[in-house]
Amino acid sequence: MVFVAANFMAIMDTTIVNVALPAIGRDFGVNPSGLSSVNVGYLVALAVFIPVSGWLGNRFGTRRTALTALLLFTVASGLCATADSLEALTAYRVLQGVGGGLLTPVGMTMMLRAFPVAERLRAQQYAMLPTAVAPALGPVMGGWLVDTASWHWVFLVNLPVGALALLFGLGALPDFPGPRTPRFDLPGFVLAGAGLAAVLYALTGAPGRGWASMGTLGPLVGGSVFLTALIPWELHARHPMIALRVVKDQLFRTTQLVLLPTGAAFMGVLYLYPQFLQSSLGYDALHSGLATFPEALGMLTASQIVPRLHDRVGPRCLMVVGGAGAALIIVLLAILTVAPRPLALYPSMYLLGTSVGLLFASAQNAAFVTIPASRTADATTLLNMQRQTAGACGVALAGTLAASLGGDGIYAYLIAFITLATLCLCASLFALRVSDRRIREAYDASDLPSRHAEPTAPGRAAGL
Structure with a gap:
């Protein structure tokens, strides 16, 4: 709660x-x-x-x-x-x-x-x-x-x-x-924090400032240098701020490759779709938000479906179907920008949310099944860094394509949506590398309570 x-x-x-x-x-x-x-x-x-x-x-x-x-x-x-x-x-x-x-x-x-x-x-x-x-x-x-x-x-x-x-x-x-x-780990904190902040700042503002502006290139190059320097430092640090070695876990690494393009595409659609509704169909801000909301209902539906299908069809199948389904729905949104059908937008957003939800729920669960309890903090830190970066990349890509291809023109939205659909298709292909067998073995091993950290009762835990 x-x-x-x-x-x-x-x-x-x-x-x-x-x-x-x-x-x-x-x-x-x-x-x-x-x-x-x-x-x-x-x-x-x-x-x-x-x-x-x-x-x-x-x-x-x-x-x-x-x-x-x-x-x-x-x-x-x-x-x-x-x-x-x-x-x-x-x-x-x-x-x-x-x-x-x-x-x-x-x-x-x-x-x-x-x-x-x-x-x-x-x-x-x-x-x-x-x-x-x-x-x-x-x-x-x-x-x-x-x-x-x-x-x-x-x-x-x-x-x-x-x-x-x-x-x-x-x-x-x-x-x-x-x-x-x-x-x-002060050097690790400075390299990670400053690098990630600079890159996210550059990506988020790139569509408005332009990629060639110093307000974009400066922080993007500087942040990239910091993050590049972070890798050897953290790999050799005695007490690293971010334990990058957790990426050596094959299942965690593969699921991040699945989540990264999907997160970028999803945030790109959520950024671009309301702009299309307002600029091309004349929606106001409130009604464009309401037209986006079926996506949330679709994701909630997926969160209820995944636990029921997980053991029957396997998480790899759910990820592949979710990624491919999201790609098809985004292509449909691209077609609807050329030939608008307002009534078709609502079910399309619902199905997009369902497809993305199938992939997100399956991939995020699979990411941690082979991570020991003592390393979960390291894994969640990396996952959230990846999530923030993916969202910024998706917004930057969608905004840049829409602006460079004609601003509010419908064909700019068409190309941008198709590009985002390609990212979802790539995620679906990466999902083929997920091993259902390894996940099942981790589930079987989890029956042993000694593998998990025991919580401390609130009365004995440190307070504020």
């Missing part, structure tokens, strides 16, 4: 604020082009603190780290609602990003340590709720709150959810201690 609530807030906050930016600009007397710091501050802080999340969870315990991050995110949300200047709002958004960067990786680590391998799919039915609903609900709720109340409520909506999750977590959340990390 704590993980779902916290993850829901963190993910929705990446989309709900976008709708409120024009109203914020009017209140502060700032042009829309000058409001980028509101999202950039959040994004950079998120990127910096994802790599350190695993170390903090191991060093201070997952319970203390998760509740502290939840408290920070909730308090920062309240501060954002009280901001009276752009500078204050940006600073408070940075605090939000710090909490958000810790919430998801640490929460995922706790879930993996709490449930044996054979039970994780059942837990994932609920854990997928934020991933499915939050990105689509954000623009809808943001538009409604701004129209009926004010932009302040975009941040105030987090307070009751955060407060209830925090109180519940204080009373009921157990601790899942990991291996203690005696020394903080």
Whole structure:
């Protein structure tokens, strides 16, 4: 419950604020082009603190780290609602990003340590709720709150959810201690945090600034250099910030190759689709958000289907079918941009969500089945770094293609959607390398309780 609530807030906050930016600009007397710091501050802080999340969870315990991050995110949300200047709002958004960067990786680590391998799919039915609903609900709720109340409520909506999750977590959340990390890897933290933040900043702003601008090339090249230097440092460090050797696990490595192109394509579609509805079909922001929402229902449907089909058809088949199905649906969306059929858009988005959900649920579960409990923090850190990078790459690719091929022209959307469909097809091909046999062996071995970390009761766990 704590993980779902916290993850829901963190993910929705990446989309709900976008709708409120024009109203914020009017209140502060700032042009829309000058409001980028509101999202950039959040994004950079998120990127910096994802790599350190695993170390903090191991060093201070997952319970203390998760509740502290939840408290920070909730308090920062309240501060954002009280901001009276752009500078204050940006600073408070940075605090939000710090909490958000810790919430998801640490929460995922706790879930993996709490449930044996054979039970994780059942837990994932609920854990997928934020991933499915939050990105689509954000623009809808943001538009409604701004129209009926004010932009302040975009941040105030987090307070009751955060407060209830925090109180519940204080009373009921157990601790899942990991291996203690005696020394903080400062060079690894600087290389990972600065590199990831710079790359995400460059990719996110590339469609608007242009790839040839120094605002894109500078951070992209600098961030790439940092991340390249990170690899040899972490491989030889005695106490690495990010244990890159976890990638040697063949199943974890393969599932990341499946999730990376799918995540890029999915976020690219969610970025491009509302623009098409508004520029070509005349939808307003609220109705374009409502037209996107069937995707969330499709992902929720998939989260219920996967546990029932997992043992019958195997996770590899679910991934292959999900990737191929998503590719076909995105091709259909491309055709609908040339010959619009508004009534066909809703079922298409539902089927896209179902297809992507089949792949996400199967791949994320398979990613960790052969990872020892002591290495889950390292694996979740890498997974969340990959997820943020994939989303930024998808948005950058979709936005760049649409802009370079004619702005609002329908053929620009056509080419962009077909390119995103190709990414899903690549994911489906990578999924053919997944071994159902290895997953089944891990499931059989998970019957031994000694393989899993035992939680510490809340009364004995360290508090805030």
